[in-house]
Amino acid sequence: MNWCETSHEIQKIIYTWTIKNYELLHYVQKDKALQSPEFPNDGSGLQLYLKLSVVSNATDQTAVMLYNTSKNLTHLGKVHLCFGRDRRGLKDFQLPKTGACNYKCYEDAQLLKSAASDSGNLIINCDITLIGECTNKSGPQENLIKVPNCKLVEDLVAMLETKELTDVTIVTADGHKIPVHKNILSARSKVFAAMFKHAMQENTENCVAIKEFNFDVVSELIRFMYSGEAPNLKEMSGELLAAAEKYQLDRLKMMCAKFMADNLSIDNADAVLKSADLYNLRDLQLKTIQYIQYNIEIY
Template identity: 35%
Template sequence: CFSNQTNVQFKAKFKFTVFNSRNEEIPTTVYTGTQQLHGYFEYIRRDLLISHVHPSDELQLVLNMTVTFDTVTRTSQAPKTLGPPEPKPAEVTKDLESIFKDAKLSDFTIVVGDKEIPVHKVVLSARSPVFAAMLEPHTEEAKTNRVVLEDVEYEVMHELLMYMYSGRSPNIQQMGLELLAAADRFQLPGLKEMADHVLRSHLIVDTACKFLVFADMYNSPELKNEAVKFISQNINSVIQVYHFRKFLNLHWEILVLLPLLAGYYYVY
């Protein structure tokens, strides 16, 4: 008795065979239907079969059943190993900013005017090629663990260091020009790009020529192009704002950047 209690789909092949008195197999019928059946289907009519059988005869019926199941392929995956969650950028920024504000573990001092800023060599070296060279073992700064900077304002240096630690510059809107110069000096391209963007957004008649001079001096091509474009489009307004001839005497290089201004030199 065949029993399928798992509700698995299968196919069955049935072979019915009848043997005669000489134990010879007579023609058979093979059923390979795919539909589901219960009970028997018509193989041979009973009256036809009995008519050829004597009472003393022995009738041999053989049934061969072949059952095949569909192959089921399952792809198993090893359980994913979940590592610890990555720290959020805001958390990293906050932590590094806290390190900058806390002088406990500092190992280097930057002196600006009469103020000292405690910092960490590893951060300076990692963020700025200029500081990395300054802190090579053979340098005086590395031996004394301090450097005096006389040509930068304390507020600008503090803001620059805030960027080096945290990637932020909260006061860049107020000191864009100064940070552009400082970022160029200490080779901080990210801060320089931020300052460049701020200055381009602040291009007005009052600032255009000054921004152009700074852009040329500190190699800021996008700001330079925007300033040239702005001055060209607003030339009459620009020359009325400045003591123009005095400005050009101080910054004659602007005539090279913007030849259009040369014609106004002798007028104003």
């Protein structure tokens, strides 16, 4: 007797679209549609964008639409749509086919409430799970025993998101509070380890004030310490580099440096060079100097 197993390659795309001053825009130009930049821009050939538009037959509703403009590509997947930092208004739908769009409708009051809780900005979280190639495996019955994949990262991220058993609170520069776990932070950062091993104020009061960085940067920093990933690095590489340096997170520091090196431009070369010098990133410093010398006529 034989066994057979069918599996599919799974790829995840996480995209966040922040519409600044949405409350004001809603009242001033409610009838004008808003459109995000294309994403994910990862070389896969997949091209998507989000669009907000008033529902034609319901003046108090807004449609959040996902367009697929990919060329000659067929993808199957699930779209997970929600709003705000606390991910409200969860709705799921299928990834649209090439040249088409899928959408979900929301009450205006729901979107305005979400924006009000985020300083007037509407934050749209679009998480996409793509289903890739199919793989079949088979074998004799004695091979049925299978060791499951390690879910350590997923479990740690779940601890962060559910806030279960947290024992210390991070307070960011803009006043947001993030419950976390001392053991996780201590294991990942020597700075936090020293802080929590001794009778420092942060340890005795179970509260750590991070006055240099805002909520977005600190959230990304903490997510990295729990998961080893920084999905929003490209939006805050400079600030995240400074945070990685302060808390001695060498991998995150080099991830920021690599992103900066791969995305040098006339507009950012000076700032990148200063960061490379400040944080002792010699390879980044050398590459930036070479880039400036090559483009000296433009400067």
